[in-house]
Amino acid sequence: MSNNITIKDIAKALGISTSTVSRALSDAWDVKRETRDRVLAMAKQLNYHPNLNAKNLQNKRTGTIGIIIPEFFSSFFPNVIMGIQEVLYEADFHIFITQSNESRSQELENLNLLRAHMVEGIIISTTNEGGNEDAYRQLMADGMPLVFFNRCPTTLNAPKVMIDDCRMAEKAVEHLIETGRRNIIHLLGPVNLEVSAMRARGFANALSRNGLDPAGRSLPAGIFIKDGQEAVEKLLAEGGPLPDAIFCFNDPVAIGAMKALKNAGFKVPDDIAIVGFSEGTMATVVEPQLTTVLQPTKEMGREAARLLLDQLSNPRHHTPQTVCLDARLNIRGSSARG
Amino acid sequence: MSNNITIKDIAKALGISTSTVSRALSDAWDVKRETRDRVLAMAKQLNYHPNLNAKNLQNKRTGTIGIIIPEFFSSFFPNVIMGIQEVLYEADFHIFITQSNESRSQELENLNLLRAHMVEGIIISTTNEGGNEDAYRQLMADGMPLVFFNRCPTTLNAPKVMIDDCRMAEKAVEHLIETGRRNIIHLLGPVNLEVSAMRARGFANALSRNGLDPAGRSLPAGIFIKDGQEAVEKLLAEGGPLPDAIFCFNDPVAIGAMKALKNAGFKVPDDIAIVGFSEGTMATVVEPQLTTVLQPTKEMGREAARLLLDQLSNPRHHTPQTVCLDARLNIRGSSARG
DNA sequence: AAAATTAACGGGAACGTTTTCGATAGCGTT
DNA sequence: AACGCTATCGAAAACGTTCCCGTTAATTTT
Numbered sequence: 001m002s003n004n005i006t007i008k009d010i011a012k013a014l015g016i017s018t019s020t021v022s023r024a025l026s027d028a029w030d031v032k033r034e035t036r037d038r039v040l041a042m043a044k045q046l047n048y049h050p051n052l053n054a055k056n057l058q059n060k061r062t063g064t065i066g067i068i069i070p071e072f073f074s075s076f077f078p079n080v081i082m083g084i085q086e087v088l089y090e091a092d093f094h095i096f097i098t099q100s101n102e103s104r105s106q107e108l109e110n111l112n113l114l115r116a117h118m119v120e121g122i123i124i125s126t127t128n129e130g131g132n133e134d135a136y137r138q139l140m141a142d143g144m145p146l147v148f149f150n151r152c153p154t155t156l157n158a159p160k161v162m163i164d165d166c167r168m169a170e171k172a173v174e175h176l177i178e179t180g181r182r183n184i185i186h187l188l189g190p191v192n193l194e195v196s197a198m199r200a201r202g203f204a205n206a207l208s209r210n211g212l213d214p215a216g217r218s219l220p221a222g223i224f225i226k227d228g229q230e231a232v233e234k235l236l237a238e239g240g241p242l243p244d245a246i247f248c249f250n251d252p253v254a255i256g257a258m259k260a261l262k263n264a265g266f267k268v269p270d271d272i273a274i275v276g277f278s279e280g281t282m283a284t285v286v287e288p289q290l291t292t293v294l295q296p297t298k299e300m301g302r303e304a305a306r307l308l309l310d311q312l313s314n315p316r317h318h319t320p321q322t323v324c325l326d327a328r329l330n331i332r333g334s335s336a337r338g
Numbered sequence: 339m340s341n342n343i344t345i346k347d348i349a350k351a352l353g354i355s356t357s358t359v360s361r362a363l364s365d366a367w368d369v370k371r372e373t374r375d376r377v378l379a380m381a382k383q384l385n386y387h388p389n390l391n392a393k394n395l396q397n398k399r400t401g402t403i404g405i406i407i408p409e410f411f412s413s414f415f416p417n418v419i420m421g422i423q424e425v426l427y428e429a430d431f432h433i434f435i436t437q438s439n440e441s442r443s444q445e446l447e448n449l450n451l452l453r454a455h456m457v458e459g460i461i462i463s464t465t466n467e468g469g470n471e472d473a474y475r476q477l478m479a480d481g482m483p484l485v486f487f488n489r490c491p492t493t494l495n496a497p498k499v500m501i502d503d504c505r506m507a508e509k510a511v512e513h514l515i516e517t518g519r520r521n522i523i524h525l526l527g528p529v530n531l532e533v534s535a536m537r538a539r540g541f542a543n544a545l546s547r548n549g550l551d552p553a554g555r556s557l558p559a560g561i562f563i564k565d566g567q568e569a570v571e572k573l574l575a576e577g578g579p580l581p582d583a584i585f586c587f588n589d590p591v592a593i594g595a596m597k598a599l600k601n602a603g604f605k606v607p608d609d610i611a612i613v614g615f616s617e618g619t620m621a622t623v624v625e626p627q628l629t630t631v632l633q634p635t636k637e638m639g640r641e642a643a644r645l646l647l648d649q650l651s652n653p654r655h656h657t658p659q660t661v662c663l664d665a666r667l668n669i670r671g672s673s674a675r676g
Numbered sequence: 677a678a679a680a681t682t683a684a685c686g687g688g689a690a691c692g693t694t695t696t697c698g699a700t701a702g703c704g705t706t
Numbered sequence: 707a708a709c710g711c712t713a714t715c716g717a718a719a720a721c722g723t724t725c726c727c728g729t730t731a732a733t734t735t736t
Contacts, residue, residue: 006722017686022724032684047480052454054722057391057691072419078410094451097435113432116390255623281411285593287625344692355716360694370714392692395721
C-alpha cells in the first residue's frame with residue numbers, strides 16, 4: 001500500500017493540530033461539531049486509513065484473538081469458527097485463524113505467531129499428537145487467556161468447552177444393543193486424544209452395563225476414511241468371527257469401515273451395523289445414511305468465545321470452568337433394524 | 339498478556355543501550371559476540387517477546403497477507419489455503435484468513451478489515467453475489483496487490499488463477515456424449531459467477547459440436563445439495579420427457595440431483611447419468627461414485643501465492659497475468675456405460 | 677468588574693522498535 | 707607523535723497514534 005496519509009496530513013491540510021484530528025476521529029467531546037465534520041470530510045477526501053500498528057502500540061491492545069485448529073477439512077472446525085466469529089465480531093474483536101495440520105511443532109509455531117501478533121486470547125483445539133502442554137501453561141502463566149474446545153489437554157486447568165463424549169458414546173452403543181446387536185466392536189481414535197479415551201470409555205460402559213465384556217473389543221483405527229477402511233480390512237483378513245456392529249470414533253472412520261464391508265460383500269446394516277460420531281456433511285450423503293452423533297458445533301464456538309470474553313473482562317483469578325454441551329444421536333439407515 | 343518486558347528492560351538489566359540490544363537481537367554485524375550472547379540470554383531469561391506493532395510501525399510492513407474465501411464448508415477452499423500457506427510461509431509471510439460467507443457486504447467488511455490490518459496483499463475468491471468490483475479497483479489503485487482465484491471478476495484486469503472451466507466442462511459433456519447420451523441437460527451455477535457462465539458455455543459447445551441443440555437445456559440450480567435436489571424434483575414434477583444425463587455445476591448439486599433421482603426410483607447411471615464438477619471429499623463417498631472434474635486445488639493456492647509474491651517484489655507496472663491450470667476429469671460410476 | 681467556568685484547541689511526551697550518525701578506544705602506520 | 711582503521715557501542719530521531727497538560731477566548735457566576 002503506497003497510501004501513506006496520516007493524521008498529520010489531515011492536520012496540515014486543515015491547519016489544525018494532530019491532537020484535534022485524533023480527537024475528531026475518535027469522536028471526542030471536546031471538539032467542535034464543525035471541525036469534526038471538516039476532519040471527517042478531509043479524511044474521506046484524502047482516503048485516510050488509520051495505522052493500526054501505531055494505534056495498537058499506543059493503547060496496548062490489538063482487538064484480535066487467535067484460533068488454532070488442527071485441520072480444515074471436515075466441516076466440524078469451520079462450523080465452530082462460524083460460531084466463534086458470531087460472538088466475537090459482536091464484541092468488536094477480529095479473529096486470526098491458524099491451523100496446526102495435526103502437527104505438534106506446527107501448533108507450537110502458531111502459538112508463538114499468535115503471541116507475537118499480540119492476540120488478546122487464544123481459542124484452540126489441540127492436535128492429536130499432543131505434547132504442547134508446557135507451552136499452554138507458560139502462555140497462561142504469562143497472562144494469555146486460553147480456551148480449549150473439543151480437544152482439550154487433560155492435565156490442564158483451563159476453560160474448556162466440550163460435549164459429554166463418554167455419555168454420547170454410551171448412548172450410541174446402547175442404541176446398537178437395543179436394536180439387537182451383541183457382538184459390538186469399537187474403532188478407536190488417536191491414542192493421545194482425550195476424546196478418544198472418553199468415547200472408548202462410553203463404549204465400555206455401555207457394554208458392561210448390559211452384561212457384555214468390553215475387554216479386547218477395541219481396535220486401533222484413527223481419524224480418516226482410510227483408517228477405518230484399513231482397520232476393517234485387517235479385521236476381515238484375520239478371518240475370526242465378525243461383529244454385528246461397529247461403533248466408530250468418527251464419521252470418516254465409519255465411512256471407511258462401510259466401504260471395506262461393502263467391498264467384501266457385506267450388507268450394512270443387515271450384516272453389520274455402523275455408527276459414527278461427530279456428524280458432518282457426509283453422513284447424509286453416504287448410503288445407507290450414517291447413524292452418528294451430531295455435535296452442536298456452532299454453539300460450541302459461541303460458547304468458547306463467550307468463555308474467552310469472560311476471561312478478558314475479568315482478568316484476575318478467573319476460575320476456569322468446563323462447559324459441557326448437549327449432543328444428539330441421529331439414528332439413520334446404517335444402524336436400522338427392529 | 340501482562341508480559342511487558344521490552345528491549346529497554348534488557349538494556350537496563352545489562353547496563354547497555356537499547357540500540358545495542360536491538361542490534362544484537364537482529365544479529366547485526368557491529369555487535370560483539372559476547373554482548374550478543376548476553377543479550378540473547380537475558381532476553382530468554384526475561385521471557386522477552388518483541389512487540390510486533392512497534393516493529394512494524396518502524397519498518398512499515400506487517401509480513402501478513404490476507405485471504406478472503408466465500409465459505410469453509412467444501413474442502414475446496416481449505417485445500418487452496420493449504421497451498422497458499424505452503425509458499426507464503428516459505429517466504430516468511432503470515433496469512434490472515436477471513437470468510438465472506440457468500441455475502442457481498444461481509445466481503446466488503448473483510449476487505450476493509452484486511453486493509454486496516456495493513457496486510458501487504460490479498461488473495462481472494464469472490465462471493466457469488468459479486469458487486470464489489472469498485473472496491474477491488476480502489477484497493478488496486480491504492481497499490482494493494484490483489485490476486486484472484488477460482489472466482490474472478492470478469493471486468494477486472496488483475497492477476498487471476500483459474501482452471502479452464504469452459505474446456506473442462508466441454509470434456510465432461512463430451513464424455514457423456516461418447517458414452518451414448520444424447521439428451522443432456524445442465525444444472526446451472528449462480529448467475530453472477532463467471533465460472534457458471536464458463537461451464538455453461540462449455541456445455542453448449544460440446545452439444546453443438548456434436549450436432550445437438552443446446553437451447554433450453556440449462557436449468558437454474560445453484561451451489562448446494564438442496565439446489566440440485568430441488569431442481570431435479572421440479573423437473574420430475576413437470577412431467578416432461580426426461581434427460582438421460584445431467585451435467586451439474588458442482589458436486590453438491592450433482593449429489594442433490596442423484597438424491598432426487600433415487601428418491602423417485604430412477605437408477606444412476608442406467609436411467610440417468612450424472613457428472614459433477616470440482617471434486618471434493620464426497621465424490622468418492624456417494625454411491626455410485628461421482629464422475630467429476632478434479633481441480634488442482636493445492637497447486638491453485640501455490641500459484642496464487644506465487645503471483646502475489648511476484649507483485650510484491652515487483653511493485654511497479656506489473657502486467658497482471660492469468661494463469662490457467664490443468665484439471666482432470668475423473669470418470670466414475672455415476673456416468674458408467676459403454 | 678473580577679473571578680470562575682467552559683468550550684475548543686495545541687504542544688509534546690509516550691508506546692517499543694529500528695536506524696542513522698556519531699563517539700570512543702585500541703592499534704597498527706607512517 | 708600524528709594519523710587512519712576497525713570494532714563496538716550510545717544518543718536521538720523517527721514511525722503514526724493517543725492522551726495528559728496546558729492555553730486561550732468566550733461565557734457565566736459572584
